[in-house]
Amino acid sequence: MRKKHEIWCPVFVDHYTAGNDGVCSIVPKMKFIQDKDVSTIISEPCNYLDWFENKVIANTRVGVKFANYQPMVKEKDFQGTKKEFWDKINHLKTIKPTVQDVNEIGNVKIASSFYSGNKVYYIDTDWNVIGECGERISSVNEFSDTKSSDFYVSSSSFGAIIESGDSLFLLNGLGLNKMNEDFANYRVFPRAKFYSNHLHVIKDDCLSIKIFKINQNEKFTYNINEVLRT
CATH class of the missing domain: 2.40.10 (Thrombin, subunit H)
Structure with a gap:
């Protein structure tokens, strides 16, 4: 972990x-x-x-x-003074x-989950990717021998990035594909207006930047405007 x-x-x-x-x-x-x-x-x-x-x-x-x-209350929608607005915000912050x-959706046991835009996807104990209503969307059974504590998913507008062991994988409408990247660390930008289609891979001696073309009709992709704050 x-x-x-x-x-x-x-x-x-x-x-x-x-x-x-x-x-x-x-x-x-x-x-x-x-x-x-x-x-x-x-x-x-x-x-x-x-x-x-x-x-x-x-x-x-x-x-x-x-x-x-x-x-949270948006200032443009708040009826009151600026002081009353910030008093309200500070009060909301105190509420735990x-x-x-x-743990389950229907009769399906859930192992992990990840956001993709404004949707939540789950991975069940049989390594199926399912939607919020329990519908099967894809499979990642290639990781069936992996401990869930050693399996990480990061969302991005071009698909889900999966880290397992020393490898990175991309899960999108084309299925699951291993990325030939040696890495020390990596980062995606799921809510960045101008970088949401970037994958930054930090290697021992350089920074590798991959830029993806987004097909918003593919699985696990989304329009960045869905998640930008207004």
Whole structure:
């Protein structure tokens, strides 16, 4: 399992860290972070975090969990003074999320999950990729001998990037394809207006940048405008 996974979620103005100690949120009240700014929202070890709208999704050692937050108020829609708006925002930040477990959909046991645009996909214990209603969409049974704690999925507008062992794979409408990349680390930009079709692969001696053409009709791809904040 990765030692730590971090995301920044501008909707809640939180920074999240995940690892063997679970999932912690950090909401600094001042310039420097203090112990009181850090709170544990999920206690089980976690190897994947992502967010969409008012939900944070976490793949933990005991299954998939959603942390559901109160929706944030947009200043343009708020009826009141600027001070009242920020008082409301600060109040919403103090409300802890409710945590929802997703262990099964129908009779199908869930092993992990990932966001793709505004959709959530799940991977069941038979290594099928299924939709939110339990419909089978694809298969990744090539990883059937892999421990779920050593299997990571990152969403991107051109498909799902899967890390397993020392290899990277791309899952899209063409199926599952191994990418011939030696890497020390990598990054995708699922919500970047101008870089959502980029895969940046950090190697020992260079940075490799791959730019993909997006077919929005393919599986596991999406229009970046679906997830940009307005």
